[in-house]
Amino acid sequence: MPFRDVLDRLPETRWPRLCLTLLCLLLWLPGFFSLPPGDRDESRFAQASRQMVESGDYVRIRYGEEERNKKPVGIHWAQAASVHVAEALGVGSRDQIWPYRVPSLLGALLGVLATFHWGRALVGRRAAFLAAAMLASCLVLVVETHIAKTDAALFATVAAAMGLLGRAYLSPGNFTGRQAAAFWLVMGLSILLKGPIGPMVVALAVVTLAISDRAGRWLKALRPAWGIPLMVLVVLPWFIAIGLATQGRFFAEAVGGDMLAKVNSGEEAHWGPPGYYILTFLIAAFPAAFLVLRGLPAAWRDRLNPGTRFLLAWLIPSWLVFEAVATKLPHYSLPMFPPLMLLGAAWAMDPLRRPAPAWLRWIGTFALVLGAAGLGLASAVLPYLADRRIDPFALLGIPAAALFLWGVLGQLRAGQPARAGLAAAILAIPLYAVAMQAVLPRLSAPWVSPRVAALLAQRAPGLPPSQFGIAGYHEPSLMFSTGTGTQLLRNGPAAAAFLAEAPGRFAAIGDRDLAAFQAEAQRLGLNLREEGAVEGYNYTRGRPIVLRLYRTAS
Incomplete structure (x- = not known):
């Protein structure tokens, strides 16, 4: 079957979740088991989780002899559970890094599937499939699946919570109590993962929609009268336990020493100016950024459409807040990637779409070419730069990049942006495989x-x-x-x-x-x-x- 026919038929497949799961595993598994533990966040999180497993103390978070009062306990519980399962099945141990990465991989997978599942009501089934595939291939998400920390799991909770919120917004009369309970439970899990970040994204979207729509039945459909206490019930036991165990030090250090430091100053030299996330998006969202840029003008023109308005309310206020915060890292904007992918895919799948401005097309194409060529060349030369050797396997990055650009640019020249987006997600597989499996784990100097x-x-x-x-x-x-x-x-x-x-x-x-x-x-x-x-x-x-x-x- 010709490749273009595969691209046309995939969004209509009978098994969309199975196809998306397979795509995610092909994109993410290279290097997952073989990459050594990285510095610094991954090893800090993994070590703290290992000490929980070793000590049996699942309340306090410690790194060595020091208390690690920065983030809530959720990711450590998930990592400890993953280690216990791996050891019980005899497939891994607490001394290996990959069991601690499993919650990141599962979180990313759940976030991609949530984007498809709830995105169907917002942009249609075909566009939701394309958006989920594009999201799976984004460089920042590929990287996060290989790092044992909170961000991929947080991404999953935000995608699920916003998906449920979107269902309540579009169809409040059909929003059940079970769905409302799921919404508040997911919010509680999000707090246990990274404190206020998940609820902030949701709350900003709620306030924006409430102002633009003067609130309404959709807000009542969430059942906040019993939903908020349910969310509190999820998080309160551990917060009480950690407060008692640390005599209040956790809250003083997590809020005053970690969260406020990120807001007021560039913590650990991770400062960035306003506009940082717009610039880094072209790299972080490779290879999907080119399609998202083309779809943004159409999204703004279509802002009166309820589905589009919801996605813009998810995206814009949170993006502005992240731009205003002093501490910036590319993965911080990951919770806003689902609406961006859905907006880009909706434009690509629209048979009546209007062409994007030429300058946006040029920027997107330049980022696409630069990203593919950069990954291919970096893979080829990194073994020599790091270890002063030439690795034949690393040289495969160059033909992988050439194949990628041939396939994607060919679909763009044919005027098929949807095919181009799906081709980019599929053809990124060999490109990432070379970098994550054939190059990085085989280096010597960095490890x-x-x-x-x-x-x-x-x-x-x-x-x-x-x-x-x-x-x-x-x-x-x-x-x-x-x-x-x-x-x-x-x-x-x-x-x-x-x-x-x-x-x-x-x-x-x-x-x-x-x-x-x-x-x-x-x-x-x-x-x-x-x-x-x-x-x-x-x-x-x-x-x-x-x-x-x-x-x-x-």
């Missing part, structure tokens, strides 16, 4: 922590983590790789003192602390023996690093 753990296991098999210390490299992936109890030492002299305190200990020393370590070891009369070294690149700090492993010789 310092797993290599330190491998060297330690080789030189000191069975060494308890508490008998290993490190100075000059404290990235969270290290503790996840070497085990809870790893001693993070302040500097070189502290490392020498650590070795002097008890026999049989090992210490890894970074190049910047090496001279001070050796001087203090000499002063203490230690007979040092070097057991090996790991050279790599600390990508979170942007500098090369050498770690040398020492023990005291008898």
